[in-house]
Amino acid sequence: MGNKALDYTALTIAIIGAVNWGLVGFFNFNLVSFLFGSMSWISRIVYALVGICGLYLLTFYGRSEVSTER
Template identity: 50%
Template sequence: MGKIALTLVIIGALNWLLVGLFEWDLVAALLGGDYHRESSWFSRIVYIVVGLCGLYCLKYLFMDESRART
């Protein structure tokens, strides 16, 4: 269950990274909806930081669970 939750969090963070960098919502583009978002610079910076954190969390997705607990 933890790997599924982490995967979804990473996908969400990467989606926000795309919104922050390119004003493009991948999830909306794939599943329907308004995939072009215009945002303020401050919100785009927040989206980019969240996306970068998602990239950082990729290492936890592939980490052995016994190592993750220590």
């Protein structure tokens, strides 16, 4: 069972990062830079948190419960 709160927090932050990358890709609009400034210390923290959460979410592959029953 583990840390559901940590899992949901990491997933939420990763989704925010994915939405930001979608905005950059489709509209050339960086929401993080718009809100916090281009590479300010707070925007760097946001980018770092998104990256750390993405790496943490890689552990989902090892933790996923795949049913082998038919």
